[in-house]
Amino acid sequence: MKLFLYYVGKARDTHANAMAEEYIKRSGRFATCEMREIQPARFDPWVKHPSARKILLDPAGRTLDSKELTALFDRDLVFIVGGADGLPEAWKPKADLLVSLSALTMPHELARVVLAEQIYRALTTLRGHPYPR
Secondary structure (H helix, E strand, C coil), X not given: CEEEEEEECCCCXXXXXXXXXXXXXXXXXXXXXXXXXXXXXXXXXXXXXXXXXXXXXXXXXXXXXXXXXXXXXXXXXXXEECECCECCHHHHHHCCEEECCCCCCCCHHHXXXXXXXXXXXXXXXXXXXXXXX
């Protein structure tokens, strides 16, 4: 399984960046994981990852608990976190799933940390690791 966490916008908060990178690094023990910045005008996740499930973070998306998110980990996954202006409207109808992390508004860098931790939590759950207890 391969997991990709793409985000729009410069990662400027060094503390948030370090936390997200640490969770992605830990996740790499259980699956191939990659996190990187994208520019939507120059990136098409449907061309780059045709067979992967595309999960876009959006305030209007479905809220999932950790168990429901873990159930999605059955094939390659692409997670995309928008920047201050969100994601391109044209992407939303093509997404396999729109997910909201919370009804609260949070900086996109913090959303990336929360998502990276949930990815790690899902992978450890699937492997029977004690982390998610």
